[in-house]
Amino acid sequence: MTKIKASKMTNQKNNKAINIVLWIAQGLLAAMFVMAGIMKATQPLEVLAESLPWVTSTPLGLVRFIGISELLGGLGLLIPTIFRFKPFLTVWAALGLGLVMVFAAVFHASRGEFSNIGMNAVLLGIALFIAWGRSKKAPILAKN
16 A cells, blocks of 8 residues: 555544534533523523532523523534535534633632633633534535
């Protein structure tokens, strides 16, 4: 086998592996944001306060807005790429959720809730990985 063929086979295996890892990351991040978004968008404030104490000192409209943003962002991680309809929207959804995590980290830092920032950083990293992967390394092409 020539070096060129071996190189192409390695690249195909690498691309397949990164594509699988990206799908897993997209699925897990989407599930997390969809569940969190539904919870923040629909549950009564008293129920939310049991697991998210910060909601009691945050305007309800902002909590609902965050929930709807997380829900739509989570759906945006999957729907455009699954249906191959404007798959670039998945990159934008990942970047949008990354921005939400930056804002969340700043919000928690301003309240002295530094223990919450670690999860924000992890989710930011996964969102940026998806944005990079779907824009540069393993993009999904739109249907013709």
